[in-house]
Amino acid sequence: MTGFMITILFCLCVGQFIYIYRMKKHEKNWLDILRGIQHGEQDKIFTKGKGRIADISYEINGIIDSNQAQIAQLKKANEANKQILTSLSHDVRTPLASLLGYLEAIEKGVLDQMEEQEYIGVVLRKANDLKMYLDMLFEWFKLSSNERKFIFEVLDINELTREVMIEWLPVFEREAITLSADIDDDDLLVSIDPMAYKRILNNLIQNAIDHGHCTKISLTIKHISNRAFISVINNGKIIPDDQLPHIFERLYKGDYARSDKGSGLGLAITKELVINLHGEISVSSLKNEGTKFQIRLPISK
Incomplete structure (x- = not known):
């Protein structure tokens, strides 16, 4: 035992x-x-x-x-921010040098009255270009760092869209662009941040003008099921099929939207804003139909 x-x-x-x-x-x-x-x-x-x-x-x-x-995310963000700053420094340097050149010519007083007025107009456009670049940069950094505050309100998206389009009418007239709008008179209520929504539409229209080089823009809003479908269509340059999946990537260099002037952030910011509004965005580009950006936002109950 x-x-x-x-x-x-x-x-x-x-x-x-x-x-x-x-x-x-x-x-x-x-x-x-x-x-x-x-x-x-x-x-x-x-x-x-x-x-x-x-x-x-x-x-x-x-x-x-x-x-x-x-x-990995921090490394990717850091690399992207470096690319953004490199790209932006190039985009800013060109209009800034041109701006200084025109201002020096005006300051010397060697221009006649007609030339001076023309130069002042160019200076104004270059200054607006610089402002657009800086606004785009600040918007992107606020979004990427989650510092962008969204204030949601229940608003009539039809009326809000009409307000945006009215502001663009002088530009459409100057650029000889025809606007076609199909927006119901009835209210279509959506819980939305109005400033973010206006930036989305402005980015899509600016993109169509600067990069699509279009002569016609069509905008429609439809109420389908529990969603508002906002479509912005332009008849400008067609985006190749192999480039469509990358159209919303920041600083993507292959597509038509990055081939001209610009920071390469406009469409990336647009997508981020749509996501923050609890919506979705897609793009299609066909020869006989044009380039169509469609936003889908939930209807307010």
Whole structure:
């Protein structure tokens, strides 16, 4: 009987020793992994079996995965911001140099009255270009850093859209662009940030003028099921099929919208704003139908 008890105690001691040894080994492994994370390493823990040790290892691996994803996102954002600043510095430098040249000519007083008026008009356009670039940059950084505050109001999107289009009428007349609008007189209520919605429409129209070089813009709003469908169609340059999937990417260089002047952020900002309004946006571009941007926003209940 005594020998049996001694054997049981011995087995218990051996088992306890093995358990403590395994725990020490795992603790060292956990500590090495956590120290490695501080130095940028992303090794994972491999544990067999089940139990508390496996659960702890699983949780640590989850932290590592999350850490890896955040680091990758930060690197991507950092690289994109570098590209944005590089692109913007080029876009700003050109109109700024031109602007200074025209201002110097005006200051010297060597121009006749007609030439001076013409130069002042050019200066004004160049200054507006600079303002547009800077506004676009600030808008993008506010969106990417989640500092853009959205204030939602229940508004008639039909009336809000009409207000935007009225502001564009002088531009359409100057650029010889025909506007076709199909907007119901009845109210169509949507919970929306009005400033964000106006920026979305302005970006799409500006994109059609600057990059599509269109002569006609059509805008329609339809109430289908529980959504408002806002379509902006222009008859300008057709976007090739292989470039359509990338049209909303920031600084995408292949499509027609990045081939002319611009920061390459307009459509990227547009998509981000639509998403923040709980909506969706899509684009199609066909030879006989033009380029169509369609926004879908939920109707206010």
